[in-house]
Amino acid sequence: MSQFHLGVIKNYLVETFNDKIDLKDYEGKSEHDRTNAFLTRSVAAYTMMALCDITADEAGASVTDGFGDNGIDGLYYNQKENLLFLVQSKWRNDGTGSVDRGEIQKFLLGVRDIIVPRFDRFNEKINKRSTEIDQALRNANTNFMLVLAYTGQSDLSTEVEKDIQTFLEELNDSSDFVTFKTLKQSNLYHMIAKGAQGDPIKVDVAISNWGSIEEPNKAYYGQVAASDIAQWWEEYYPRLFSPNIRMFLGDTDVNDNIVNTLKNEPEKFWYYNNGITALCSTIKKKPLGGATREYGIFEVEDLKIVNGAQTAGAIAKAARSNTENVEKAVVNIRFIQLKDSPEVFEREITRNTNTQNRIEKRDFVALDPEQERIKDELKLHGINYVYKSGEIASSNEENFDIVEATVARACNQLEIDLAVQAKREIGKLWDNIEKAPYKKLFNASVNSLELWKQVQILRAVEEGLSEKDYAGRERLYAIHGNRFVANLVFRELYEILAKEQSSMITEEQLNLIKDKTQNILQDLIIIAEEKYPEAMLASLFKNLSKCKEIHTEYVKRQNAQ
Structure with missing residues (x-):
């Protein structure tokens, strides 16, 4: 790579993003400073345009570089793919070097602050995207792509690579939801040479x-x-x-x-x-x-x-x-x-x-005769239970399906293990209908009306978590910690609720469950914030070892009261 290649990149950025990059904060500054700011921000814009397949206007509007950006120069949430892009960009006029350790650590700290989130640490550009960020954080399936784009020719130093790897290992403790991509001068040049959409592959x-x-x-x-x-x-x-x-x-x-x-x-x-x-x-x-x-x-x-x-x-x-x-x-x-x-x-x-029928794990549940038994017993009480794919539940409230049944049974356990599995990957609970964990959840001892009551309790917990106007990180706890909270509600209330002979929970019981849910949530937040204040909550509640630690501490404090 050479100054020629850097010139190609510069000319492309000027032609593509002219009048599309906000430079109001550089009014009154030197032409040299304005040009450098434009090029740095255009690198971020191009990175998002190329990787997210968006227009130059959309990419330009997604640039967040400026005072108080906390190391994040670009941000775009691809809703179709549940993918949040966070970009740091650097323009090097001499086309040499890479990115120093201080710059990358600032970026990684900024990513942490997005994940928590701490919007008070960011500038207005990022705060204007808080709704978009919140939408990404509320989605348990959101993945993060961190992109470092710079016009130097050198690879990242060993120290910087170690910092990035340590950061990824820490965040990806329950699943690989964060990836890191580096684009240096040669990568940017080849991408631009092929065009934004690219020549035919x-x-x-x-x-x-x-x-x-x-x-x-x-x-x-x-x-x-x-x-x-x-x-x-x-x-x-x-x-x-x-x-x-x-x-x-x-x-x-x-x-x-x-x-x-x-x-x-x-x-x-x-x-x-x-x-x-x-x-x-x-x-x-x-x-x-x-x-x-x-x-x-x-x-x-x-x-x-x-x-x-x-x-x-x-x-x-x-x-x-x-x-x-x-x-x-x-x-x-x-x-x-x-x-x-x-x-x-x-x-x-x-x-x-793309329209062929695909066999899902839940389809194999249909082979278990216990499911048909539960369905037949509930039908005698006017309750519709759906466990086969393609069956349609009736429109009244007295119906539920295999997903709700599985989650309710998983949460109604003394330990937290299966509730975490239901949050992380419910399909694992249906892996083999001949052995645990499936057999622990569904077997001949499962009473169909008790199962229906457990589902109602689960629904009441969800009501309790959704009816209050939670905000910020507290809201994320209510979304991602729902199975954890449900487990604790079952643990504390189920014996009391099970004594009622009626198959339906009463209004009084509903209010009791919702009150208990909200109280447990507050206690959970206190403990989890003490232990994991920096955690990405969508990941935290899929991590069994961390959930066990929080669960043990919660039970210990309850027993001490």
């Missing part, structure tokens, strides 16, 4: 055990290294994917299973995963590898994945922390050539490959 891909179809449309299929998919993701996301399909959804039951398989059983990944469907304008086999179908190198033009975004995203996520294991995995893939095909063909492939 061209790759050479090694396919093993490959086959082909010639009619009516040419296609190749076989196995590719999972590490290749991870590399595509890192280099070409988001334009790797067709714009009319779902993007990566983050921590879902299915995606967590994909990541866990790659981490723990990579050699079995091919057996467990359905694979990826990709479209391309052309695909040609290269001479390398000869005529054997065991292995071939193929040149693929205008690559787009139309089915398998979750697989690709999960592979990339696993590769960031378990590179060696991901390199052991292979994935099924098929490349369908669009050359000489009707225009409608691409849309039809995309639509049909």
Whole structure:
């Protein structure tokens, strides 16, 4: 890289973001200072435009750089993907160096203050986005992408890399919801050289055990290294994917299973995963590898994945922390050539490959005869219980489904373990209907009317958490700590409530539950803030060891009263 490449970056930023970057705070300052501020902020804007697939106007409006930015120069929440982007940018006129330790530590502290959140530590630009940030923090599935973009040529120092890694390990103690991406001069130049949307993606891909179809449309299929998919993701996301399909959804039951398989059983990944469907304008086999179908190198033009975004995203996520294991995995893939095909063909492939029925873990619950017993018993009392996918609950209040039943049973346990699992990944509770934890929740001893009462108690807890006008971090406790609170409500009130013979809880009981819920929430906040004042609450209540510690302390204090 050189001053020529820096000049290309500068010219692009000036042309793209002229009049789109707020520089009011630089009025009256020197032209040199105004230019540097514009370029630094434009680097942040371009980073968000390229990674978030937004317009230059949207990206410019998402710049937060200025006095009191707390190290965060850009912020954008991608609601479609539940992904909050936080950017720090640095313009280096000489094109050398990277980012010093003090700058990166300021950025990481700013990220902490966003997560808590502490809006009083931020400038007006970030405070104007507080509703957007709050929306991201309230969503338990939100992931964070931290991006450092700078125009120096050097890599980050070992000390800076260690600071970042330590920060990520601390935050990602329950799940990998925070990732860090670095874009230096060479990365920015290549991204800009390809255009914001990018030239068509061209790759050479090694396919093993490959086959082909010639009619009516040419296609190749076989196995590719999972590490290749991870590399595509890192280099070409988001334009790797067709714009009319779902993007990566983050921590879902299915995606967590994909990541866990790659981490723990990579050699079995091919057996467990359905694979990826990709479209391309052309695909040609290269001479390398000869005529054997065991292995071939193929040149693929205008690559787009139309089915398998979750697989690709999960592979990339696993590769960031378990590179060696991901390199052991292979994935099924098929490349369908669009050359000489009707225009409608691409849309039809995309639509049909994304509308197939998928078996969820909860579907296997239908094989348990105890579920049908519970349903039949409740039907005699006019209560509708739905445990099969596709069944529709009636419109009256006296109905519930397998999800509510599972959460209620998980929360109505002496220990906190299953309540945490219900919050973190409820599908794990349905993993195997022949053994625990499922058998602990659903077995022949489960009384159907008691189950219905437990669901009503769970609903009352949710009412108690939602009816008060909580704000700030207290509000986040009410959202993310709901299963924890429910466990404590069951622990303290269930014996009293279970004595009532009626299948419905009374108005008096409802008020008792809501009052108890609100009191427990306040006690929980006091203890959790003493122990984990900096915690990201969406992550804290998915962390079993930390929840056990808080739970033990709560019980100890209650017993001491």
